[in-house]
Amino acid sequence: MNLFGTKRLWRGVHVPENKEQTAHLPIRRLPFPPLLVVPLLQHAGKPAKAIVREGQEVVRGEPIAEADGFMSVPMHAPATGRVERIAPAPSARGELTMAIYIKPYPSASQEVLYGSDQDITQMSPAEVIAAVQATGVVGLGGAAFPTHVKLKPPQGRHIDTVVVNGCECEPYLTTDHRVMVEYPKQVLHGTRVVMRALGVERAVIGVEDNKPDAIAALRKANADRPDITIEAVAAKYPQGAEKMLVKVLLGREIPTGGLPADVGLAVFNVATLAQIGELLPHRHGLIERVVTVTGPAVSKPGNYLIPLGTPLRWVLEQAGCTDQAASIILGGPMMGPAVGSFDIPLTKGVTGVLVMPAKKAETIYPCIHCAACVDVCPLHLDPSHLGLLARKDRYEEMEEIYHLNDCFECACCSYVCPAHIPLVQYFRVAKQMNRERKARA
Amino acid sequence: MNEFLVAGGVMGGIGVALAAMLAYADRKLYVYEDPRIDEVEGMLPKANCGACGCAGCRAFAEKAVKGEIAPGKCTVSTPDGVQAIAALLQIDAGTEERRVARLACAGGPHVARHRAQYVGLQTCRAAALVNGGGKGCSWGCLGLGDCERVCDFKAITMDRHSLPVVMPSMCTACGDCVDICPKQLFSLHLVSHRLWVACKNLADGQQSELDCEVACTACGRCAADAPAGLIQIVNNLAVVDYARNALATPTPIQRCPTGAIVWMEKDKPPMRGLDAKRITRQSPLPVAEADLPLQRANSSTQGVHS
Numbered sequence A: 001m002n003l004f005g006t007k008r009l010w011r012g013v014h015v016p017e018n019k020e021q022t023a024h025l026p027i028r029r030l031p032f033p034p035l036l037v038v039p040l041l042q043h044a045g046k047p048a049k050a051i052v053r054e055g056q057e058v059v060r061g062e063p064i065a066e067a068d069g070f071m072s073v074p075m076h077a078p079a080t081g082r083v084e085r086i087a088p089a090p091s092a093r094g095e096l097t098m099a100i101y102i103k104p105y106p107s108a109s110q111e112v113l114y115g116s117d118q119d120i121t122q123m124s125p126a127e128v129i130a131a132v133q134a135t136g137v138v139g140l141g142g143a144a145f146p147t148h149v150k151l152k153p154p155q156g157r158h159i160d161t162v163v164v165n166g167c168e169c170e171p172y173l174t175t176d177h178r179v180m181v182e183y184p185k186q187v188l189h190g191t192r193v194v195m196r197a198l199g200v201e202r203a204v205i206g207v208e209d210n211k212p213d214a215i216a217a218l219r220k221a222n223a224d225r226p227d228i229t230i231e232a233v234a235a236k237y238p239q240g241a242e243k244m245l246v247k248v249l250l251g252r253e254i255p256t257g258g259l260p261a262d263v264g265l266a267v268f269n270v271a272t273l274a275q276i277g278e279l280l281p282h283r284h285g286l287i288e289r290v291v292t293v294t295g296p297a298v299s300k301p302g303n304y305l306i307p308l309g310t311p312l313r314w315v316l317e318q319a320g321c322t323d324q325a326a327s328i329i330l331g332g333p334m335m336g337p338a339v340g341s342f343d344i345p346l347t348k349g350v351t352g353v354l355v356m357p358a359k360k361a362e363t364i365y366p367c368i369h370c371a372a373c374v375d376v377c378p379l380h381l382d383p384s385h386l387g388l389l390a391r392k393d394r395y396e397e398m399e400e401i402y403h404l405n406d407c408f409e410c411a412c413c414s415y416v417c418p419a420h421i422p423l424v425q426y427f428r429v430a431k432q433m434n435r436e437r438k439a440r441a
Numbered sequence B: 001m002n003e004f005l006v007a008g009g010v011m012g013g014i015g016v017a018l019a020a021m022l023a024y025a026d027r028k029l030y031v032y033e034d035p036r037i038d039e040v041e042g043m044l045p046k047a048n049c050g051a052c053g054c055a056g057c058r059a060f061a062e063k064a065v066k067g068e069i070a071p072g073k074c075t076v077s078t079p080d081g082v083q084a085i086a087a088l089l090q091i092d093a094g095t096e097e098r099r100v101a102r103l104a105c106a107g108g109p110h111v112a113r114h115r116a117q118y119v120g121l122q123t124c125r126a127a128a129l130v131n132g133g134g135k136g137c138s139w140g141c142l143g144l145g146d147c148e149r150v151c152d153f154k155a156i157t158m159d160r161h162s163l164p165v166v167m168p169s170m171c172t173a174c175g176d177c178v179d180i181c182p183k184q185l186f187s188l189h190l191v192s193h194r195l196w197v198a199c200k201n202l203a204d205g206q207q208s209e210l211d212c213e214v215a216c217t218a219c220g221r222c223a224a225d226a227p228a229g230l231i232q233i234v235n236n237l238a239v240v241d242y243a244r245n246a247l248a249t250p251t252p253i254q255r256c257p258t259g260a261i262v263w264m265e266k267d268k269p270p271m272r273g274l275d276a277k278r279i280t281r282q283s284p285l286p287v288a289e290a291d292l293p294l295q296r297a298n299s300s301t302q303g304v305h306s
Helices: A125-135 A175-182 A184-198 A212-222 A242-250 A270-282 A312-318 A372-376 A383-391 A395-400 A412-416 A423-440 B002-028 B035-043 B057-066 B079-089 B124-128 B146-150 B176-180 B205-211 B221-225 B242-247 B293-298
Strands: A036-039 A063-066 A081-090 A096-104 A161-166 A202-208 A228-233 A265-269 A288-294 A302-307 A327-330 A352-356 B099-103 B156-158 B164-166 B186-190 B195-197 B231-234 B237-240 B261-263
Touching: A036 A081, A063 A096, A125 A184, A125 A270, A161 A184, A161 A242, A161 A270, A175 A184, A175 A212, A175 A270, A175 A288, A184 A202, A184 A212, A184 A228, A184 A265, A184 A270, A202 A212, A202 A242, A212 A228, A228 A242, A242 A265, A265 A270, A270 A288, A288 A312, A302 A312, A312 A352, A372 A383, A372 A412, A383 A395, A383 A412, A383 A423, A395 A423, A412 A423, A423 B124, B035 B057, B035 B079, B057 B079, B099 B164, B124 B146, B146 B156, B146 B176, B176 B186, B186 B242, B195 B237, B221 B231
Parallel strands: A161 A202, A161 A265, A202 A228, A288 A352
Antiparallel strands: A036 A096, A081 A096, A288 A302, A327 A352, B099 B186, B156 B164, B195 B261, B231 B237
């Protein structure tokens, strides 16, 4: 609590939360699908290298692909079964990527038999980083950035505080919420693991104040140990964005084009740390994650623990979604990408599956310079002007003069625009065009 | 009266002094520029398209006068215009074989399936960033006309199946369409490259035929019928080796079952083979997923319970 009540974000928007459908539902497992498709690239960085052959039998939790360098993570078998083939599979980005197809054995016990216990208090920071990489854990908040890379700050940067992001500001999603309520011990243990790897004495867990049960569960599990504090922040979108959370919790501003390490911080998502806390002591690998399946067109919404590589079609069938014309979004409605195929496997970065009624094309009206987008932009950019420049294909100017690359596509501007201008879509195109222009030069 | 004379004298004096300075500076700082550069620039089409590889027409004129580039390299000028520049500079006009932009896709919505309906900004660039645009074939043309909009010479028009058609007579091979296409379907080719694979689908034959009726299924008939080494199947796609273009004839296209490999005729639609499947449908295919073996396996309701 500070002088003006709860710490809060001054910009951004209040969006209808729609979390009540799933916020109270405990995490439960889905049945294994008849065929799992495990893509070799589920994270930001280099694809993993397959270490299994077609026809090979694998045990649940067994490594099936190894990390290719430091900017990569291994993959583990999400089920006991047989490797059917190693072939391209559709991905959420639209292009085909190599994947390992595993047919689970119907009669297997599906026990995780791999792994052995290890004690992190006996390990050096470098060993902890290697152990985190071996679990295959990446940022489970959506970006899928390899977690062990964050544990090794760039040369000359000193980390003094770990920030744990439990905001989950996207509407509809309740995965982090349920993880905090049901696995507070694992969250705290994972936090202490990364604190040890970074040599840090202090951690702050930021949770939005619309999840009082999560805050209570974490505080109870922490039992007033002083190294970790749990802070409530006012619920507002996009409070869960790294830059916003750091500003609100600690008053530090990450510079343009910079990383949290530049202001002495390392930021992790709660679900990521819960997985580290769960997997690391047993040398297990990341084989499943919690996904919120919800939306108006789903008859059995819930928070499901889904084996990685489960095809979207299977998840939707199990959750009772029959509407073929529905619009399906992986992640939250503000930032999540729409998908065009039911064969896309769910990967490490998928936080939710949102099924919305089919969307009709909206008429786009001209910009009336009302500045609603300028008022909500959490980064103090000028989306209105950026949008006008994008319409004129002046992409270079957008980047060099109007700081296009600071935009993290939170979509507040598109959300408030009374003229329905798809600003974020313009910005994504502009960023892509700029990347290609630089690659050509 | 005296004041007028003084004022006029002072002003006149300042004027003369400044004029002298300007005249001196003009002499001293004079940069000789070949007057022919202006003349050549005046004879160029002023499209500033960059097809010649220079940064605009002025740069081309400078190089032409220095003799670093042949006037014939300007693909936008008419042959008469090129001859006039060559005559002025008294150099050889040079011959540049014409190049045109070619599209490596023939899958309009009447033959290629869309898995999902794209709703949003109606440009190919924007659509390509949303799950690849929702087309069954992830390599195919999205048909929203970015290339038509970007073409300065109006050489590209969208046909009734939302496929871009390049008019070879108007195309100057400036490369704008090559850069704008999010699927990299355009490439610049010599007009003598007449054997053309109008497909980029790298999926295996079974899958590509489900996605599109005119896709290359990598059956290998064209490679077998062509002179050795002219056509090869690389990654499930027929690839023409244009270094051996002299051997090319329309023979290899004849047995192509889908008509993916074509023979480009001058000022006529591309010629498809005799065995190519006839396309009679004009209306778009319904938006739906193709019924693939993988999907049938996945949608069985028998699950494995943990």
